[in-house]
Every structure is written in structure tokens, then in C-alpha cells.
Amino acid sequence: MDRRTVLKGLAGAGSLALTGISAPAIAQGASARTLRFVPQANLANFDPIWGTQYVVRNAAALVWDTLYGIDSSLQPQRQMVESEQVSDDGTIWTFKLRPGLKFHDGEPVLSKDVVASLARWAVRDPMGLMITALQQELTAVDDRTFKWVLKQPFPKMLYALGKNNSPCAFIMPERIAQTDPFKQIGDYVGSGPMKFAKAEWVPGAKAVFEKFADYAPRQEKSSWLAGGKQMLVDRIEWIVMPDAATAAAALQNGEIDWWENPIADLVPVLKKNKNISVDIGDPLGNIGSFRMNFLYPPFNDVRARRAVLMAMSQEDYMRAIVGDDNSLWKPLPGFFTPDTPLYSEAGGEILKGKRDLDAAKKLLAESGYSGQPVTCLVAQDQPITKAMGDVTADLLKKLGMNVDFVATDWGTVGSRRALKTPPGQGGWNMFHTWHAGADCTNPAPYTAIRANGDKAWFGWPTSPATEKEVTSWFEAKSLDEEKAAIGRLNKAAMDDVVYAPTGFFLSYTAWRKNVSGIAKGPLPFFWGVSKSA
């Protein structure tokens, strides 16, 4: 009997009997104006610039609005902005705010608030830093107009201001936005459709959001972070549930309305319950990965990295993560999110077809590998990294490598992966992680694809060809130019093995059938969601 069987047995057996049984009194008595939601993780802090975890971003999207919002076609659309103008040479951006925008304390949203918010955001965001490097001045022209003057054009300006990757450019009151970006805010007056009920916040257990009556939504239909953010419930309660089986039982019992990310093991149980809907939550999914340390043998030699790619089976990784549900994964012979405009498989042949272990062993021997330990960090408290780590350990052993399997927790991996010391002195050779597909649709938010050595993400890959194409993409002026740059980038990154993609996987979201209006997207969008009694 394995873990999946036990989980299904414990949490699932009840649902068989429950099928067809109406919700108990506890659910029927609950107000239809309150939506009870189980988020992916604990809301441990509530400063979306200081802390960049996805769960903080998701909550912040309720409380703070943005100037632009990315829609479901990945295009930035106006949100708080009424209009914008860009000079012919592309260096002067002038923006005008919509009239009637208010903060939760009743004060109007003014240009000075926007300027302060953008200044704080730009210190912590990779795209913000790029704009800052080009910045001549960022000033408020009048109460509703502000101007960003650059030394050089930055064609991706609107995308930067509307992107959904953390940190988003949320607009806060000037007095709050003036907080040091490396210090946490304590005042949560927002500009979005919901107010944060600070007094009811119990970190690790509960967060409450209440409808902001004076919010002025756009008239367009909502689409992800863009369009009219019409709130159809008065109150949203985020209830943190660390135990998946408990969340499944609570959803079946009508004690919660929406569970953001049920684990794959429990989905069959939920699907059998006629009171529950289950569907893919985020069509952009996730990309599994492990990174090899370019600084030390054996992975400082591209042949060793390529040997691992030649031998690895993405199917093994994906099945370890999502189980037997084939609709939840697909192979990924590339680095960009499948089914998005810039997806490319250029250079991905090494990950396709039958795995050639003998050829991989030969290539590994050519790299000079002589049996030294390969320190492989695997966080055991994250099901995804644990599953991938087990597969990798098996893979490396099949390749004849001497695996030093470090089973630890995510917190330790987080700090140890930053160490550049040799693997035997606290450093590492390999660690596992995954990237939200929304962060891998283009190179702007995609830190993991960068290969600029010391400045690159952990593993510190060096690949001048990859970096050259990142620049090409930023300078591209049309989608065709962008696609061409990404094709070359994908091939270069694959040739140099910037990191090893283990596949593309999706996850479900589940809600009770008296809830409607849930949209698929990279974060839970609460506007347009309603609940009947």
C-alpha cells in the first residue's frame, strides 16, 4: 500500500457515501455573501513588495489595484490608467489616471501615490530595476498625470506595469509606499476592490477581506488582472489548511467553498462528489526543474550536464508528481510555457525520444567524471521537490554517479543553494524546484533562464548565447521578432543546459457547485465569483 492509496482511503472513502447527500446544516446556515477559500499557502505577511511569495501576491491583488493588468491573452490592458502617451522616440511615457479612484481610507488616488508606489516597486522587481537603470525621472505632473522619462526606449513598459509576476506594481498611498522596500509595511490601506480586515488576521490560520464599496471598477468584462473587478460577495475568508485530507473533507462537508489547489491524489475523490466541481486551475501550469551547479565538477562541464539530459525521462518525473492522470502533464523539450505565443522546442531534441543511457554514460565519462560525490539537495517537505528528487537520485545512480542525497526541508534548501562554496564544504551540485508557468511565458520575469554567470540564479549558469537572445527579446518590436529571439534563446539554453526542465504539469482547483464565476488563471481571481445559498 502506498501513500496515494492511504490518502484516497482515508479522505476519499467518505465521499462515496456522501455522493448525493446534501450539504449539512453548517453550510446551509452560512451567508451566501461570504466566500470561504482555502489558499495554496499561509498568508504569513502582507507586503507584496517586501515579500514576493505567490500567496502574498494573490491576496494583494484583492487589496491593491495596478495601473495595467495582464489579460488572459497575456496582453497588458489599462486598469487604473485612463490613457497613456509615448513619445516618438519611445523615451517619454505620460500616463493619466482614471477619475474617481479612491483608497480604502476614502482619499483619492493621486499621481504622487503612483510615483511613490512605482519607486518602491522598482527597487525589488527585475523589470523595475531595468527601467530604473534607464530612468531619467519619474514625476507627478498633476493630480492625475505622471511622467516616466527614460534615457533609452523600453518597449516592454506596459507589460512591466501590468504583469502578474511577483512583485506586481501595486498602487499604495504615498505614505505607505515611502516605506523602505526592504522593510515591511504595517498599514494595509489599498486601492483594490476588497479591504484587508487587519483585526481579523491570524497569520497561519485566517485572513479576511471585505468589499470596498467605493471601488470604481472598469466597465469592460474582467479578464485575469484586467477589466471590471466586480465583487459579487461582501466578504472573503481565507482559511489556511495545512492538511490536504482535511481540506478535502471540509470541502465535501460544505465547510469551505473553494479550495485553490487540491493535491492530485485527492482529486478523484472530489470528482465523485456531485456537489463539487473540479477543473484545471491555472492553464499556464508549472515547469519542474533541477539546477546543476556550474561552478564545480562534474557539472561545470557541459558534457556532464548534457549526459544527465540525455538519460532523464520527463515522464518519470511527471508521473512522480501528478500520478496516473495523463491530462495533468506533458513533456517539455524547451524552457517556455506550452501553448503560449513564445513556446519553442528549438534545440530540445536531446529530451525527445527513447532515452539512451549508454550514450549518456559515455558522454559523462568523456567529461572526466571520476566518481566524486554529487551533492543533491532535496526538500522533503515539498511534495513536488521530494518526488523529483527521488527520480533524480535513481537517474544519477543509473548513470553510475555517486549520489550524496541530502534530504532536508525547503527552508534549508533556500539558504544552502545560495552558497557558492564547494559541495563538500556546505555547497551543492544539484537542487530541485519548479517555476510557475506564468513566470515562464517570456524572459522578463523568468529569472531561472538567465545565464549571466555570477548574476544568474542559483547554479550561476554562464551562457553568452542565451544572454544575447534575452537582450534580443527585450529589444524586439514585433511578435515575430520576439518569437525568433526566443527560438534562438531556447536552443542556446538547451545546448548549454542552463537548467534541466523535468516537464510541464498542471494542477486542479475545486469548488462547491453553489459557487460560480471561477476563472482559470495564474492566480485565483475573486471578481465575478458569486455564491448562492
Add this chain to the structure above:
Amino acid sequence: MLSYILRRIVATLPVMAIVALFVFSLLYIAPGDPAVVIAGDQASPEDVERIRQSLGLDRPFLIQFGSWVWRILHGDLGTSIFTNLPVSTMIGQRLGPTLSLMVVTLLLTIVIAVPLGVLAAWKAGSLIDRVIMGFAVFGFSLPVFVVGYMLAYVFALQLEWLPVQGYTPLAAGFWPWLENLILPAVALGCVYIALIARITRATMLEVLQQDYIRTARAKGLGQGGILFIHALKNAAVPIVTVIGIGIALLIGGAVVTESVFAIPGLGRLTIDAILRRDYPVIQGIVLLFSFVYVLVNLMIDVTYTIVDPRIRY
């Protein structure tokens, strides 16, 4: 007695100081860095360093420890690195659920376990004894989370009598408060019911062999009087000891129970703080727990003198 209690309270201070030093040192040398967690995946090493500086984590060990002790002496447990809330506020938010869970569990345990143990001893060797001890072995062997899932399946999902998860404060009403605690208290209490029932049986068996019990029987005293007035009172010291130890152990059990039943108590706060390396919160909780342990031991010692007047300090 009063001077003894005062002496014991004073004696807790060095214990607490040693615990404080130990915990602080352990966290200092433990791997992991809250600045890394806060900064997120996109952060540069420079960003992480700036966050570390802003949190004061770059200062030497002795300075960090000194400033922490100084704050403690002024009644300030510090501020959570992650939530920016005072640690005392966070503990205060979580104290009610954990205390409620422990109180209900303890009452349930005593009410069930002691009579069962007495009954088993009285009927030693009989079918009743075997059934009770069989239950005790069963209760002792099952992990809390398994019992929890089973109870939730039967009483919440199948019978729909009780909620699966959550906590309602007592201020919202007695029944709403209690209905959220019944399943977790039973799940958590199983192992302690088993433990205390076994101890009660063993000590009662020993006491029931004593001459004064035979004398009581010879005098024609009823079985209830013999068991609960004469025997149980004399068997009470080891039972009280185990109940006391049980209280301390409940704190550990609460961690799992609170996760299974999504109760926002101190156990979950501890786990969350450890996983995120929220040092001030971990330190505050450990100090609180160590104080509770010391206090429970003191209460046990005092209780000895009540149940057995021969004991004097």
C-alpha cells in the same frame, strides 16, 4: 508550603535562562535563513543581504542574544520577522484554541481513563479487564492523525454530526466552541486514555493487595467505597504524576492534532515558525512551553501533598 512554592518559582528562572540560551544558540547554528525566504526566488544576493541587515540578522551572536534577553526582561518577546506582528499578539491569538483543546482533552482523558483503570483492576483477569486493556493497547498504538482521519470520516462526513475542522471561540457560545473540539480531543486523548488507564490499573492492583483493603472488606465496606475512597486515593500519586506528564506531552500531540483538524493553535504556529525560520516566534513559543512544563511540574508536586498528606516539603 508557601515558601516551597516560592522557592520553586524562583528556581524556574535559571531553568528558563538555560532554555533561552539553548534555543537561541540552536537557532543561530541551524541551517536556513529567514531573509532568503522573505526575499523570494527573484531576489539577488544583495537584496537578501539588505533584508538580513534590516532584520538585524547580520549582527554578532552575542549582540543578538543580548538584545533579545534585554527585551525579554522588559516583557517584550519581539516582533515576528514575517508577519510584523508582536510575538505576544501572535501567541495570544493562538493560546485560546490550544488551551481549549488541552482542557477538553484532559477532562475527557481523566473522566474516561481513571474509571476504566479502576474497573480493569477490580475485574483483573476477567473479560472486562482484557477488553479494557485491549482498547488501551489499541489506543496506544494508533497515531493521532489516523484516529483523527477516522473520526472525521465517521462523525463528520458520514454522520454529519460534527464539523471536520476549525475552531470557534468560547465567546461565540458553549456548543459552537465544544462541537469543534470533540473530535480533536478524542483523537488526541486516545493515547492518554490508554496510558492513564494502564497506570491506574497497575497502581490499583498493587493497592488492592494491601492489608487495609482486606480490612475494609472485612468490615463490610461497599465495593465502591473501597475502590474510590480507600484504594484510588492511595493509588493517586503515580496517577497524578502520569496525568502531569500527559499535560506536557499534550503540547507535542497538539501539533499534529491542530494540523489535522485545522485548529489555529500554538502547535501550528510552532511548525509554521520553524519552517520559515521565524526566530522571534520560535523563541517566544519555546520559552512559553518551557514555562508551562515547569509550572505543570510544580502543580504536580503541590498536588502530591493534597492526595497524600504524608508528603511534606
